[in-house]
Amino acid sequence: xxxxxxxxxxxxxxxxxxxxxxxxxxxxxxxxxxxxxxxxxxxxxxxxxxxxxxxxxxxxxxxxxxxxxxxxxxxxxxxxxxxxxxxxxxxxxxxxxxxxxxxxxxxxxxxxxxxxxxxxxxxxxxxxxxxxxxxxxxxxxxxxxxxxxxxxxxxxxxxxxxxxxxxxxxxxxxxxxxxxxxxxxxxxxxxxxxxxxxxxxxxxxxxxxxxxxxxxxxxxxxxxxxxxxxx
Amino acid sequence: xxxxxxxxxxxxxxxxxxxxxxxxxxxxxxxxxxxxxxxxxxxxxxxxxxxxxxxxxxxxxxxxxxxxxxxxxxxxxxxxxxxxxxxxxxxxxxxxxxxxxxxxxxxxxxxxxxxxxxxxxxxxxxxxxxxxxxxxxxxxxxxxxxxxxxxxxxxxxxxxxxxxxxxxxxxxxxxxxxxxxxxxxxxxxxxxxxxxxxxxxxxxxxxxxxxxxxxxxxxxxxxxxxxxxxx
DNA sequence: CCTACCGATCGGTAGG
DNA sequence: CCTACCGATCGGTAGG
Numbered sequence: 498x499x500x501x502x503x504x505x506x507x508x509x510x511x512x513x514x515x516x517x518x519x520x521x522x523x524x525x526x527x528x529x530x531x532x533x534x535x536x537x538x539x540x541x542x543x544x545x546x547x548x549x550x551x552x553x554x555x556x557x558x559x560x561x562x563x564x565x566x567x568x569x570x571x572x573x574x575x576x577x578x579x580x581x582x583x584x585x586x587x588x589x590x591x592x593x594x595x596x597x598x599x600x601x602x603x604x605x606x607x608x609x610x611x612x613x614x615x616x617x618x619x620x621x622x623x624x625x626x627x628x629x630x631x632x633x634x635x636x637x638x639x640x641x642x643x644x645x646x647x648x649x650x651x652x653x654x655x656x657x658x659x660x661x662x663x664x665x666x667x668x669x670x671x672x673x674x675x676x677x678x679x680x681x682x683x684x685x686x687x688x689x690x691x692x693x694x695x696x697x698x699x700x701x702x703x704x705x706x707x708x709x710x711x712x713x714x715x716x717x718x719x720x721x722x723x724x725x726x727x728x
Numbered sequence: 729x730x731x732x733x734x735x736x737x738x739x740x741x742x743x744x745x746x747x748x749x750x751x752x753x754x755x756x757x758x759x760x761x762x763x764x765x766x767x768x769x770x771x772x773x774x775x776x777x778x779x780x781x782x783x784x785x786x787x788x789x790x791x792x793x794x795x796x797x798x799x800x801x802x803x804x805x806x807x808x809x810x811x812x813x814x815x816x817x818x819x820x821x822x823x824x825x826x827x828x829x830x831x832x833x834x835x836x837x838x839x840x841x842x843x844x845x846x847x848x849x850x851x852x853x854x855x856x857x858x859x860x861x862x863x864x865x866x867x868x869x870x871x872x873x874x875x876x877x878x879x880x881x882x883x884x885x886x887x888x889x890x891x892x893x894x895x896x897x898x899x900x901x902x903x904x905x906x907x908x909x910x911x912x913x914x915x916x917x918x919x920x921x922x923x924x925x926x927x928x929x930x931x932x933x934x935x936x937x938x939x940x941x942x943x944x945x946x947x948x949x950x951x952x953x954x955x956x957x958x959x
Numbered sequence: 960c961c962t963a964c965c966g967a968t969c970g971g972t973a974g975g
Numbered sequence: 976c977c978t979a980c981c982g983a984t985c986g987g988t989a990g991g
C-alpha cells in the first residue's frame with residue numbers, strides 16, 4: 498500500500514488537471530524508486546512490481562516513463578519556489594527574510610527528500626524541452642537568494658564579499674539535509690531547521706544567531722540547549 | 729584525445745598495480761560520461777565511441793563496466809581522505825585545522841568535479857561489497873570533521889550547538905562547488921577556497937574570518953576586495 | 960488488469 | 976583492435 502502523502506498533495510496541481518487515484522500510486526512508487534536507484538536504474542517493471550502489477554498495466558495510468566520524471570521535477574520545482582517565495586513575503590526585514598527563506602528551504606528538503614533528490618540528480622535524464630525549463634526554474638530559485646543577500650549587503654546588514662558563494666552555501670546545506678535526514682533520527686526537523694536558519698545568517702556574515710541572537714522570530718523555538726539530545 | 733590529468737595521477741595507486749596507458753584512457757572517458765549522464769545512463773558503447781572504438785574493444789583494458797565505477801569511487805575516496813588528513817596534520821591549532829581541512833575539501837571538489845560527482849551520485853549503482861566499503865570510508869571522512877569541530881567546542885573556540893550539523897553544512901558547501909565551478913568562470917579556485925574557508929569558521933561559530941580575521945594563514949591570500957571581479 | 964509480443968539496446972564473449 | 980553474436984532486459988503496443 499503506497500503512501501501518497503506528497504503525491505496526493507500535488508495531485509491537483511498545474512494545468513494537467515486532476516490525476517487519477519491509480520496514477521498517483523504509480524507516481525508515488527516511481528518517486529521512491531527513482532530517488533533510491535536513479536531514473537535509469539529503475540525499470541517500469543520495478544515500478545509495477547512495487548504495486549504488485551505487470552509493467553504494461555502502468556500504461557493505463559501514465560503514458561511514458563519520461564512523463565513521470567517530468568511531472569515530478571516540474572511540480573517539485575514550482576512547489577519549492579512557491580513555498581520559499583511565500584516565506585520571504587511575510588516580512589520586509591532583509592535579515593528575517595533570509596532566515597525564513599533558509600528555514601523554508603531546509604524544511605522542504607527534510608519533508609520531501611525523494612522529490613528533491615530526483616530534482617538534484619536527474620537533470621541529465623530529463624529530455625528537452627523540459628530540461629531547459631527546469632534549469633531556468635532552478636536559476637530563478639538561486640537568483641532569489643543571491644538577490645536577497647545582495648540587498649542585505651547594500652543595507653549593511655550582511656558582510657559577505659560574495660553573495661553568490663554565500664547563497665550557494667546556504668542552498669547546498671538544505672540539499673544535504675535531504676540526503677541524511679530521517680524523521681525517526683536523533684535530530685528533529687525543527688532542530689535542523691532552526692540550526693540552519695542561524696547558520697545561514699552566519700554564512701552571510703550577519704548576526705550569527707548563535708552569538709546572542711535577538712529573538713527575531715519569537716514563536717516556537719526550542720530551549721537553547723545542545724541540539725540532538727532527543728530523549 | 730582524452731585528457732588524462734587526474735586519471736594519470738591515480739594510475740599507480742593502490743594494490744591494483746600499474747594501469748596500462750589505454751586502460752587510463754578508458755577510465756578517463758568513463759569518468760566524463762558517468763559524471764555527465766550517470767552510470768546507468770552511460771553504455772559501454774558510449775565510452776567506446778568517445779575513444780573512437782567499438783564496445784568489445786574496451787574489454788581488452790577493463791574487465792567490466794562495474795569495475796570502472798568501483799575503481800573511480802574507491803580511489804577518489806581514498807585520495808580525498810589522504811588530502812584532507814594531510815591538510816589537518818600541518819598544525820595543532822584546532823581553528824586552523826578546520827580552516828585547512830575545509831579549504832582542502834573545497835579545493836579537491838573544484839579540481840576533481842567528475843570524480844566527486846560520481847562519488848556522490850552513484851553509490852546505489854555500486855554493487856556490494858564495494859558499496860559498503862565506500863559508505864564506511866565516507867562515514868570516516870565526515871567523522872573527521874565532526875570530531876574536529878567537537879574538539880573546538882570543548883576548547884571553547886567554536887560555539888556551534890551541533891557539531892554534526894555544522895560538519896554536514898561545511899561538507900555540502902564543497903560538494904556544491906563540484907556542481908557549478910568552471911576554471912574559466914568568474915570566480916577563481918582560490919577565491920572560492922578562501923571564501924569557503926572563512927565561511928566554514930562562520931558555520932561553527934568561530935572567528936568568522938570575515939569580521940576582522942587574523943591572518944592565521946599568512947601566505948598567498950588575495951587582497952580583501954569583493955570576490956568575483958576577475959578582470 | 961493481463962498475456963503475448965515488438966524492435967532496440969544492454970553488457971559481455973568467441974574467435975580471430 | 977575488429978565482426979559476429981549471445982541471452983537478457985529495456986520501454987512500449989496490441990488486443991482482449
